[in-house]
Amino acid sequence: MQLREIENGLRREIEAVKSGKLSKRDFIHNMVLAGLTAPMASQLLMHAGVAHAQQYKSAYKPTKRGGGGPLRVLWWQGPTLLNPHFATGTKDQEGSRIFYEPLAAWDTDGNLVPILAAEVPSVANKTVAPDGKWVIWKLKQGVKWHDGKPFTADDVVFTAAFAADPASAAVTVATYKDVKVTKIDTYTVRVENSRASPFWADPLVGTAGMIIPKHLFEAYIGAKSREAPTNLKPVGTGPYKFIDFKPGDMVRGAINTDYHEPNRPFFDSIEMKGGGDAVSAARAVLQTGEFDYAWNLQVEDEVLKRLETGGKGKTTITVGGNIEFIQLNSADPWTEIEGERAHPKSRHPILNDPAVRSAMSMLVDKQSIQNFIYGRTGLATANFLNNPSRFVSKNMKYDFNPDKAAATLEAAGWKKGSDGVRIKDGKRLKFVFQTSINAPRQKTQQIIKQAAQKAGIDLELKSVAASVYFSSDVANPDTYTKFFCDVQMYTTTMTQPDPELFMNQFVSTNASSKANKWQGRNITRWVNAEYDATHKAAESEQDPVKRAAMFVKMNDLAVGDYTVIPVVARPRVAGMSSKLNAPLSAWDNDLWMLRDWYREA
């Protein structure tokens, strides 16, 4: 079997590196020749316990602190609060990230980069348990809070306790509620995970890991959390100190002259302006140069290209795991069972036929959707799991072929009726296809509808206002988690470089239903025992290579059964001034490396 072969080959090479027979560089070179990307190769080495092969390398050039003038960034949805543990969306995390820092952050290849930690823990250094059950973090010494107090292990322990207290109502509670963080000495903490997991680095790291000062929040842990004055006047360890904040409009910060990295930061002040819309934000950065950086430019590629022609700014694309995809309902949305539509126990009367599902997948013209709708901001893909590269399957192919789709249906007994729509046993091939109101999505719907018509499938297009479609309103039948129709399309986000959480979207025990107020993550209500077992096994598999193979298999099971049809991978798109040098990451906030941002002369 092909998978086995890849796995064994990798193992031999990794062993060669460990025993010194092969240099790390040669290993990576060989892997690239074998068709793997360099980050994937370095990942394999890191997880196999070989010291970090390729880590984030700072390209920071300035030789002194400050002197860079103001840095102006535009967030078309401005932050509304500045406590990272209350952040309702990435906008709030980003606003907080100017001032607060985690122990370590994720670079765009999925590697950890130490920030407030002295080093990244590893099995080799005996700071991570071989089964990932505990982690020991050594903290950086000499770090000061903006008010001059020293940063110590107490702050780290406190942050975990603050977030873990259900009465604090922190949004990061899931990360902390089952872990135990204890102090070993002033600059060392130990994190005890509730279960053995190869993905040990979630608490105290990245977006959920920003450390808050104990001396300012101590009196406000629990039910009084919302009264803490520091919620609106952050005091952190970051490169910029807080000046003022107007929710939704403006966050301002000034240089932290005591910052714990030499020669940083470059800018004398930072200004984060909120409000407006994505198109005019793109314009202010790319065309007029009023601002240096704009976040999340959900703008048609054609418009971005036109704005870039002046040469004042450039669009940067950061490829992550987000994906625009189509779901085919496994449950029956048109019949009520126990008073519930699309009950997880029900099966869809037509889509349950594998021939129909495979025909549907042949009717999605991904290449045209990329070429004519998304451009650089949506890349046609055959896989659901697209990143980090070590988890990407090479077995899935996509094929746009309406004739083959028609032939498949014909062979399965679906015959064309007088109106051109296929019928079998009195059931017509007619589906309701819903998505949110958003120009590229409506265009995609049209492209698919036309192809489906040729093959004899009638698609009724439905579009729901985004504020309703993506809400969790239990009373509204049109939310995406209810999925009370046959086919739907939206983008799902992958927030961690580890796919365990991302891939739980197909685990049958997670099915979205009335019992869990439609908050289960398995929205298609797909049931596959092999998938469930593989996901369960991956949760505790310690061998990174085997585990990667498991996620590849899960992707192939879900995509191969056509429960979902991947359409385009959605990279993160930002605009920046052509002189700005800002390292970005797909697995962390845009401002994850704000300290390294500088402007070229």
Place this chain on the structure above:
Amino acid sequence: MSQYILRRLLIAIPSLLGISLALFTVLALAPGDPFGELAANPNVPPEVAAELRRKFGMDDPVLVRYWSWFTAMLQGSWGFSFVSRMDVDQLILQRLPTTLVVIGSSQLLALAIALPVGIYAATRPYSIFDQIANTLAFIGFSLPTFFTGILLILLFSITLDWLPFVYRADIAETGWRFYWEHFKQMIMPVTVLGLFQAGSWTRYVRSAVLDVIRLDYVTTARSKGLAERVVIGKHVVRNALIPVVTLVALQMPAIFGGAIVTEQIFRVPGIGSLLISAMLANDTPVIMAVTFVFSILVVFCNLLADVIYGWLDPRISYR
């Protein structure tokens, strides 16, 4: 007079109560949830959103929630924003100065155009000046502000690169540069709002003056040999302005509402953009507070118009 005002204020109370109840019910029935974004985030367990809903009392019946809002309001508390986790009155106060400056200047600009142009056009009806003024006024109030706003941005920010199109309430400058930067960024939003208003007011001033200028007492004044300046200034305009003043007072709240679009285009951090972002985030206490401020403005401006009207025209008596 004072008795009349008192009576009007007392009548205002039940109407404000009715407005607040209607607003609250509509908002409670509207789809959406301030913690919807949390529910879509796989890292946040559903219990957190449920706990937040419970904590902010969102699972109570509408009437219970209305009652707690109402009693808090009586004690002077405007509520607590779900999204920003801060007091609503603080949020509004932060934004008020910007709104007042931008809307105030645009109204002054509108008056500064409408009064002289309207009066001059009325004294020379159907002259070339009148025709041109009329045409421009029609264009002025038939072009929506979101259109003229984008047009100005295209011309002055993008083609000519003279003016910034992102409004920044905090400018890190001092001295004359501070005022200059503020002036520069205010030009476009104030012009857009001011010209729109000036269009309809010019038409109104012109017809009001035209109504008065034909009356007998004006002819009498002229025949006394008074200078034309005195006739127009003292006899015509004074009387003609009575309905105009009422109109300006009555339109004030509408202007606050109409400025929302302009605030959005230029990213002016005023009350209007606060309302929009609160609506998008389903932040009910903020929506409630801002719309309630608007309704108080409407009731108050109505009262003001009535009072000013009687003061200008003593024939109207208050009983």
